[in-house]
Amino acid sequence: MNRKIYQCFRCGYETKKSNIQNHFNRKKKCTRHKDCQYTDEQIKILNEAQFNKENYAKIQNGKIAEIITNNTIETQNNITNNITTQNNIQHQNQNIINIHINKLVGFNDDWVIDNLNENQKSNLLVTKLMYTQLIKMILENEFNHNVIIENEESTHGLIFKKINNEKKYEVISIETLIDESMKKLHKQLTSIYDNFSKENEII
Numbered sequence: 001m002n003r004k005i006y007q008c009f010r011c012g013y014e015t016k017k018s019n020i021q022n023h024f025n026r027k028k029k030c031t032r033h034k035d036c037q038y039t040d041e042q043i044k045i046l047n048e049a050q051f052n053k054e055n056y057a058k059i060q061n062g063k064i065a066e067i068i069t070n071n072t073i074e075t076q077n078n079i080t081n082n083i084t085t086q087n088n089i090q091h092q093n094q095n096i097i098n099i100h101i102n103k104l105v106g107f108n109d110d111w112v113i114d115n116l117n118e119n120q121k122s123n124l125l126v127t128k129l130m131y132t133q134l135i136k137m138i139l140e141n142e143f144n145h146n147v148i149i150e151n152e153e154s155t156h157g158l159i160f161k162k163i164n165n166e167k168k169y170e171v172i173s174i175e176t177l178i179d180e181s182m183k184k185l186h187k188q189l190t191s192i193y194d195n196f197s198k199e200n201e202i203i
Helices: 017-024 040-049 053-060 064-092 118-124 130-139 174-200
Strands: 156-163 166-173
C-alpha cells in the first residue's frame, strides 16, 4: 500500500501528513524555493487543498491550475454575494444612498477596518477563505457600504467615489467590480500580514 505524500508548495518539502501539518504550523515560515512560481495566496490554497481527497488526486494528475481557478471563482462569487446581500439589507432599511454620506468611504479608497481587533486579524491569516471572511468583516461597518448591486443577475452596479470634495456614484461592471475588490482585499490582507509579521518577528 502506497503511503500518501504531502508537500509544501512554498519550499517543496515532501513528507507524510502529520509531518507536513507540523511544517505548516511552524511559527517561522519556510524559505520559498527558487523555482516556486505561485503567489502566497495560491500557495495557501494548494497547501490546504491537498488534504481533500478529490484535490489530492488532481494534484497528483497535474491539475493544479484547475484547483486555483475553482478557488478563485468561488472567492469572486462570495464577494458579489456578500455585497448583494448587504445591499438587500440596505433596501429593506430604505437606506441606500444616504448612509452617513459624509462619512461613507469612497470605493477609490481603502475600506475602513478599524472595527477589526487583533484576534480577528490573526484569524484571517489562517483561514482558507480569507478574502470571503475579510469582505464580511468589512461590510459589518456601514461606512464601507459604497457599492450598490440590485440583484445577483445584475451585470452592472454603482460605486460611491470621493474625489477631492466631490462625492458621486459611478456605474461599474460586475467584472471590473470583482477585479478591483480583489485588489483592495489583497492590499489590506498584505498589510495585515506585514504588521503581524513585524509584531511577531516572522521573517
